[in-house]
Amino acid sequence: MNQDKVAEFFERAQADYDVGAKTRDANGNLVYGRPVAFDDIAFVDEQPPMSAKAFALPQTETLVRYEREDEKMRAEGPEAEVRDVLLFGVNMCDAAAFDVIDHVFKWDYLDDPYLDRRANTTLFALACTALQQDCFCDRISYAEDGVDAVAYGLEEHYLVKVQTEKGRKLVERYQDLFGGEDGDAEAAIKTFREKAGTAKKEPLLESARAGLEKAFEHADWEILASTCIGCGICTYTCPTCHCFDIQDEGSAVGGRRLRTWDHCTGRTFTAMPAHQPRDRQYKRYRQRLLHKFWYYPERFGPLLCTGCGRCITYCPVKINIKELVEYFGGLKDTPPGGARHGK
Numbered sequence: 001m002n003q004d005k006v007a008e009f010f011e012r013a014q015a016d017y018d019v020g021a022k023t024r025d026a027n028g029n030l031v032y033g034r035p036v037a038f039d040d041i042a043f044v045d046e047q048p049p050m051s052a053k054a055f056a057l058p059q060t061e062t063l064v065r066y067e068r069e070d071e072k073m074r075a076e077g078p079e080a081e082v083r084d085v086l087l088f089g090v091n092m093c094d095a096a097a098f099d100v101i102d103h104v105f106k107w108d109y110l111d112d113p114y115l116d117r118r119a120n121t122t123l124f125a126l127a128c129t130a131l132q133q134d135c136f137c138d139r140i141s142y143a144e145d146g147v148d149a150v151a152y153g154l155e156e157h158y159l160v161k162v163q164t165e166k167g168r169k170l171v172e173r174y175q176d177l178f179g180g181e182d183g184d185a186e187a188a189i190k191t192f193r194e195k196a197g198t199a200k201k202e203p204l205l206e207s208a209r210a211g212l213e214k215a216f217e218h219a220d221w222e223i224l225a226s227t228c229i230g231c232g233i234c235t236y237t238c239p240t241c242h243c244f245d246i247q248d249e250g251s252a253v254g255g256r257r258l259r260t261w262d263h264c265t266g267r268t269f270t271a272m273p274a275h276q277p278r279d280r281q282y283k284r285y286r287q288r289l290l291h292k293f294w295y296y297p298e299r300f301g302p303l304l305c306t307g308c309g310r311c312i313t314y315c316p317v318k319i320n321i322k323e324l325v326e327y328f329g330g331l332k333d334t335p336p337g338g339a340r341h342g343k
């Protein structure tokens, strides 16, 4: 696609899809949102602090509304999503994360609200031209083939790689805006990724798995993870964290049942009336890390991480998940920074 066709693509897509893309909020902060005009879109490598997961898993959603009518209760919900969504120009780490978390939403229970939104969503990623702050996607071999289409910015045009049926339908719909086949597209993509630094290198973090399985009782968890303050920033910004809570709001005559994001680093996450199995903060952080790099891949295959680096960038106490995986996974002998944090 020539660069001068991108605006027309967006404008025509807006008639057919609810288009999500990177844009700026009223304060100028980069966010995934719904641009009104083409000029509202931010075509930048930089990741918004919040990932794109809210398009399929909103931070809060109503599952059921209930109301008393005479002596009966009437319940309605969940509310159906009506429009197809196109996520346009999304970072690869965010686009690929949907495939990773799909496993849990169609595992022992089919989560219709999530799965319906996923079925309605087409992922059109824009490949980064450089690694971003703290990201390590080059060291994690997550699958990208579930991303429907990917655009690689070459000299004067975008090379668009179609990867799924949804991607094929998207390109066919606006066929006249796309040129013909690129010559050796795979070679061009390889060169693009090598130049950007995003080509997959030795998948270090997968190698840590065997070490992590022996490290559950490692004494240094308490030292290195006790600085976590349980703020939840790492989980809320993460494209693959998906834990949620369900709460009721209302009264005996009417109200609603809500699903809201939750976070495993919080003090009450696993608390029961008489017992809290993760009774220390380091145990809660350990759970987050081991879930991503051991339990989840053991159950479903992929790591629960696409290496976006947000949890490193935004952690207020500078806990670095990559360095901790390397250390507890036995890939490095010295703890992060050589530091021994206070208990």
Ligand code: SF4
Binding pocket: 227, 228, 229, 230, 231, 232, 233, 234, 235, 265, 285, 311, 314, 315, 316, 317, 318, 319
């Ligand atoms: S690891 Fe950092 S960002 Fe995550 S909960 Fe702990 S303090 Fe907050």
Ligand code: SF4
Binding pocket: 234, 237, 238, 239, 240, 241, 292, 304, 305, 306, 307, 308, 309, 310, 311, 312, 321
């Ligand atoms: S665990 Fe951290 S680096 Fe991995 S996907 Fe989540 S926020 Fe990104």
